[in-house]
Amino acid sequence: xxxxxxxxxxxxxxxxxxxxxxxxxxxxxxxxxxxxxxxxxxxxxxxxxxxxxxxxxxxxxxxxxxxxxxxxxxxxxxxxxxxxxxxxxxxxxxxxxxxxxxxxxxxxxxxxxxxxxxxxxxxxxxxxxxxxxxxxxxxxxxxxxxxxxxxxxxxxxxxxxxxxxxxxx
Numbered sequence: 754x755x756x757x758x759x760x761x762x763x764x765x766x767x768x769x770x771x772x773x774x775x776x777x778x779x780x781x782x783x784x785x786x787x788x789x790x791x792x793x794x795x796x797x798x799x800x801x802x803x804x805x806x807x808x809x810x811x812x813x814x815x816x817x818x819x820x821x822x823x824x825x826x827x828x829x830x831x832x833x834x835x836x837x838x839x840x841x842x843x844x845x846x847x848x849x850x851x852x853x854x855x856x857x858x859x860x861x862x863x864x865x866x867x868x869x870x871x872x873x874x875x876x877x878x879x880x881x882x883x884x885x886x887x888x889x890x891x892x893x894x895x896x897x898x899x900x901x902x903x904x905x906x907x908x909x910x911x912x913x914x915x916x917x918x919x920x921x922x
Contacts, residue, residue, distance in 0.1 A: 758806050762813060763793035769820045771864075773828040773871040776835060782849045785856065790873075791904040792820060792880060796888070798897040798917075807888060807896060815887040819880055826864045828871045838865055873911025877901040881915045 772787040794816060798806045829838045829847050837848045845863040847856045868875040881901035889895040895917040902912045 757797065758800055759795045759797040760806050760809060760812065761793065761795045762809065762816065764813065767792045767813075767816055767820060769824045771823050771826050771828050775870050775872055776833065776849075780835065780851050782835075782852075782854065788905040790823075790876070792816065792877075793902045793904070794881070794884065795900040796896045797899065798894075801894070807892060811888060811891050812884070815891060816880075816884055819883045819887070823864055825862075827858050827862050828876070829863055829865045830868050830871050831865050832867060832869050834869070840865060873903040873905045873909070874913055875911075877903040877911050877913035878915065881913055885915060885917060 768789060768791045770787060770789050772785060774783050774785045776782045794812065796807050796812060800806060827845075829845065830836055831838060835850050837850060839846045839848075840860055840863070843860055845858045845860050845865065847858075848854070866876075866879055868879055878901070880903065881899050884901070885895060885899055898914060898916045900912060900914045902910045904910045
């Protein structure tokens with residue numbers, strides 16, 4: 754008989770509000786809009802000397818720090834093939850190349866993420882990798898795997914599962 758353990762955090766205060774737009778079907782770019790995102794996570798691993806996978810408080814606090822970086826920001830993709838994002842000290846310009854649509858935002862209002870599109874799935878991946886690294890730094894050990902869910906619209910979840918050793922890449 755095999756036994757495995759994980760913890761799950763799905764707290765009301767693990768939320769953030771942000772704006773974004775995504776592309777789909779190859780070359781369609783949706784309108785700028787926002788969500789009140791909610792984030793839940795599961796951390797899987799062996800029990801430690803305290804008989805828990807990881808301290809709930811460590812996960813709670815580190816996840817909150819990551820979400821605070823996204824709070825009330827414009828989320829932009831750094832590596833989208835059809836969206837060019839150019840930033841300077843004052844502003845960020847995003848251009849959808851196929852039709853030339855252009856948005857200009859104050860630099861302090863933007864987060865340029867290392868993703869190809871600001872979908873819930875890729876936000877979950879980015880948050881999960883950041884959380885795994887933060888937990889390793891804080892606790893000295895890396896969880897075996899983590900599942901992060903990002904809910905963008907009351908029941909529409911993008912979920913990503915990350916193996917602890919793959920998140921270093």
